[in-house]
Amino acid sequence: MAGGEPIPGGAPTEAPAAQGADALAGLSLRIRRELAAGQVLDGAVLDLPAAGRLSVVMIPLVPEDASEAEIQAALEEWKRLHLQRGDA
Numbered sequence: 001m002a003g004g005e006p007i008p009g010g011a012p013t014e015a016p017a018a019q020g021a022d023a024l025a026g027l028s029l030r031i032r033r034e035l036a037a038g039q040v041l042d043g044a045v046l047d048l049p050a051a052g053r054l055s056v057v058m059i060p061l062v063p064e065d066a067s068e069a070e071i072q073a074a075l076e077e078w079k080r081l082h083l084q085r086g087d088a
Contacts, residue, residue: 038063041071042078046085 024032038061046056062074 034061035059037061039066039071041074044082
């Protein structure tokens, strides 16, 4: 409370949006377009040990204009898939 003047912290080296853009830069145009066109519901990373050091990233999307009922149905389907895989 009586600590005096605040000491400014270091400025971030990149804005969060720029960091996100850099992360997407390595993805194919098709994947970038799909991600930009939908709402991300969740995500999962599957390790495929039989294939060596291979991982698969799954990102379920719904259209930006999806209704609450459509979003809920998509989430239920996503949960069902996780239960089948034993993730839940």
